[in-house]
Amino acid sequence: MEEQSIERIKCLIIGSGPAGYTAAIYAARADLKPVMYTGMEPGGQLTTTTEVDNFPGYPEGIDGPTMMVQLQQQAERFGTDVRMGMVTEVKLSKDHGGIHKACVDNKTWVEAETVIISTGATAKYLGLPSEQRLRGGGVSACAVCDGFFYKGQDVAIVGGGDTAAEEATYLANICNKVTMLVRKGEMRASKAMQHRVTNTANIDLRYFTEIDEVIGEQVVEGLQMVNNQTNEKEEIKITGLFIAIGHKPNTEIFNGQLDMDEAGYLLTKSKSTKTNLPGVFASGDVQDKEYRQAVTAAGTGCMAALDAERYLATVETKEEVKA
Numbered sequence: 064m065e066e067q068s069i070e071r072i073k074c075l076i077i078g079s080g081p082a083g084y085t086a087a088i089y090a091a092r093a094d095l096k097p098v099m100y101t102g103m104e105p106g107g108q109l110t111t112t113t114e115v116d117n118f119p120g121y122p123e124g125i126d127g128p129t130m131m132v133q134l135q136q137q138a139e140r141f142g143t144d145v146r147m148g149m150v151t152e153v154k155l156s157k158d159h160g161g162i163h164k165a166c167v168d169n170k171t172w173v174e175a176e177t178v179i180i181s182t183g184a185t186a187k188y189l190g191l192p193s194e195q196r197l198r199g200g201g202v203s204a205c206a207v208c209d210g211f212f213y214k215g216q217d218v219a220i221v222g223g224g225d226t227a228a229e230e231a232t233y234l235a236n237i238c239n240k241v242t243m244l245v246r247k248g249e250m251r252a253s254k255a256m257q258h259r260v261t262n263t264a265n266i267d268l269r270y271f272t273e274i275d276e277v278i279g280e281q282v283v284e285g286l287q288m289v290n291n292q293t294n295e296k297e298e299i300k301i302t303g304l305f306i307a308i309g310h311k312p313n314t315e316i317f318n319g320q321l322d323m324d325e326a327g328y329l330l331t332k333s334k335s336t337k338t339n340l341p342g343v344f345a346s347g348d349v350q351d352k353e354y355r356q357a358v359t360a361a362g363t364g365c366m367a368a369l370d371a372e373r374y375l376a377t378v379e380t381k382e383e384v385k386a
Contacts, residue, residue: 070174072173073095073096074175075179076143078099079100079102079145080347080357082364085346085360086346086371087145088134088138089364089365092141095372096144097143097179098143098146100149102148102183103149106132107181108183109128109131117357117358118358148167148168150167153316156341157340162176163176163177163178179345179364179368179371181345181349181364181367184348184349184355186309187306188308189306191276200279201279203306206230217302220234220242220244221306223247224252224308224309227245231263235263240265244269244273245269271291272289272290273288273291277304311326311327312348312349314328320340321343331345335366336350336366344367
């Protein structure tokens, strides 16, 4: 593809979750004139979360989509240029003061002096043929997005972490019965989330249990479960299956250019958002598999903008010395 860069950007932000928008707020206030490309999921994962109760400053809680709209408005108030579009390829410079190139929607190239990566992470699936076949026919990775369709029905959820526990309790509020499958003999979720699950009467918690097969041709009709200790199989009738087994960082376009861990999360230096390349910073879930909270993502977004501002100051100082 021919590279015809249409513009030079001081600060390019890739992705639009809490990390990206917070980076944009700080970068705009520092006069870095940030340009943000929202990616395929404008607003990030929080747009699929109804209630956010743990973000400081909202005593009554707030729903995720509303929060993201407000963050966007705040970023735009300070001059952030928010654009719909997906960065599909990057050519990152290895030089201090070098210019990075990004291709948007496989057609338009832009140049950037600094890049803040806030591309987040995407939900994982089990990979069973029956599960994949019925995606959109009752199999979902987002209980909050799709749970409404199963009001008053029997459903199942797979996973043992905070997300699974949160989604199980959400589903229990609207569904008749929720069968929760946990592969190990304990949940990974925080104690508070575990208590919430065990104290919910219509959640049937099954340890050492995995999916053998999802039953149904066009839509989910049932589930064949297997106890991985006894190999005993059991069939239950359900209409919806929710997968909550973790996430995969959206880092494919940075392969071979930025340092990552074995799972694909971007590695940042010490207590900073600096990647292995000068002028390239990573914030939010794309570099955080440990906490993955809106507030920690926002915090690293702030850090990334400050890191970018300080980096640009060192580049400008060098240029002044040369002159």
